[in-house]
Amino acid sequence: MEGSLLELKDVGFNYRLYSPKIINPFFKKEGLGIEKISMRMDPGNIIGLVGPNGAGKTTLMKVLAGLLVPKNGIIKISGKLIDNNERPLWAKKLIGMMPENINWYGTSTPYQEIKKILIIRNMNTRNINFILKQVGLNNKANETLNSLSQGMKQRLSLACALIGNPKILLLDEPMNGLDPVARTAFNQILKNLAESGRTILISSHQLAELERVVDSIIVMHEGKIIEEGKIIDIKNKYKIHEDLILKFKNKVGNLRTIMSNFKNESLNFEELDFDGFVQVTIFSPNKGWSIDQKMLILEHFIDNCYTPYDFSSPKITLTDILSAVTGLDATKIGMNLQRGYYRVEEE
Amino acid sequence: MITEISPIKLLLKLSLLEFRKNFLTLRMGVLLPILILFILGSSWGFSDENANLPAEVNANNPFEVLFLTSLFILFSSTLGIVLVGFDGISKKRISGLLAIEFCQPISKRILGLSQLFGLWLTVTIPTIILSLFAVVLIFKQMNMWPSLAELILFIFATSMLLFWYSSIQLLVSCLARDMGSAVTLGVGTWLLFTMIWLLVTALLATVFGVDVTNTSNEKFISFSSKVDLFSPNGLYQLLLESQLENLSRKLPAWMLVLATISWSLIPSTFFVWIFTKLRA
Structure with missing residues (x-):
């Protein structure tokens, strides 16, 4: 350790x-x-x-x-x-x-706020402009806090955290x-x-x-x-991997046959009809897959005369990880948090 | 190479920074004209020999004029402390700035004291400067200066009064959880000592069996002067009255000294203690 x-x-x-x-x-x-x-x-x-x-x-x-x-x-x-x-x-x-x-607000300026922290830390106040430059606030140094956007206020908070290295x-x-x-x-x-x-x-x-x-x-x-x-x-x-989403302008005929012919692998899939397009989601295998494997699926569809107009693989979200780790349904994770509060109330 | 700074020097630097920050606000823009009108106006008016004052009010020498001016200081400067300080801590707490300050390598005690001295200096400096101008105005009207001892007592008592109010305001600001409660607590404490104290005195007198139907009787005057020791305004008046002759409200000096020390230490210590326990 x-x-x-x-x-x-x-x-x-x-x-x-x-x-x-x-x-x-x-x-x-x-x-x-x-x-x-x-x-x-x-x-x-x-x-x-x-x-x-x-x-x-x-x-x-x-x-x-x-x-x-x-x-x-x-x-x-x-x-x-x-x-x-x-x-x-x-x-x-x-x-x-x-x-x-x-919530930085008032008529004070980023320059003055940084100066105060520098004084508290007993540091040289000549470094103020350098600190503000680090976070891209040097041209706002003497503007009032009230005039700063939320992003600039975040930068000022970061500047305060960076003081004193x-x-x-x-x-x-x-x-x-x-x-x-x-x-x-x-x-x-x-x-x-x-x-x-x-x-x-x-x-x-x-x-x-x-x-x-x-x-x-x-x-x-x-x-x-x-x-x-x-x-x-x-x-x-937790075997959490990105699914594949393919979008077609028309319905994919014999989708089950196409999928069953793919490299002898049994992949789960779902076909959804939307207004103007069809979305086919191919769920990832337990061991996940590489980009090459995803490209092979795409080629397989094209070989079968179905060319998607869109091809994506949505990123894994925190909800995916939380539901995998906690074993809870994604929609119930927030509710479970509420149960936590109720438990405290009962105590 | 960073050299260590002494706590006193750090406290002084931070207090001055807080003072400058407070002083350059819109609130001071509102307060300064009020202070100028109240302090200079009252001293000019009371020292005018042609002015018609109520029968019991005498202003025959510069200190008596200053004493009457102190009634206006009690109203305006203490209100100034409320205006500037009612959200001194609660605002920082609500906005999250207190968390940034508490993360820094500094003792919370020094941070709290710098808030206190910063607020105190913000209103005390203009009040004292205006009081000195008031003395000049009194000289113009009466062709008399107050004695040095009287002037020192006046400045000391006024500074202490504002220090007591600063401690109280920051103390209640620590207790406030939102802006609404900060206003209520800040103005409420000011109202208690400035407007309602006579009612409190009358109520206590009734409880202790002192006749309140005749406020000029000796027993009530003696009782009210003792109750006034528990109010910053009352103590301020008692301190100034100690220099006035022909006044029946005389308390032993040790009582005044004890009350002054207590008012200077208890609220400020309590404020610093609460401040160090605050959760950002």
């Missing part, structure tokens, strides 16, 4: 929710949170934290950043055991946090509000930071968004880590 920048063992946290009673108007009951979280972050890694709303991603981020005090478990930063009740300042210096959806970066839903160009630039920033030895934990409920940058993912559900590892390994473990 040596060399790990951040390590958690059986860490738990529960929110205390106000639940006024007649005899005790200040009564608080235990709400949702995170349970028995064990994980480690090594230098130079980008880890994706995925899960549906309410899974505990933000809570875990806050515990890691020292914003929430865990009720149990052990946290080690740079190999040193941390006092859960009061995060030491040296440990805080190692972590940069970008919280979710910071922290070794660990915690980014909570950083892509929210970023346009596609900014996302590409953002991904590049992340890769550069990881190459320079920083460890990044980035949360999102958009798996496709993370796939391009992360080395591995942690899947959370109902406050627990239910799976972790490389995306490809998780896909293989």
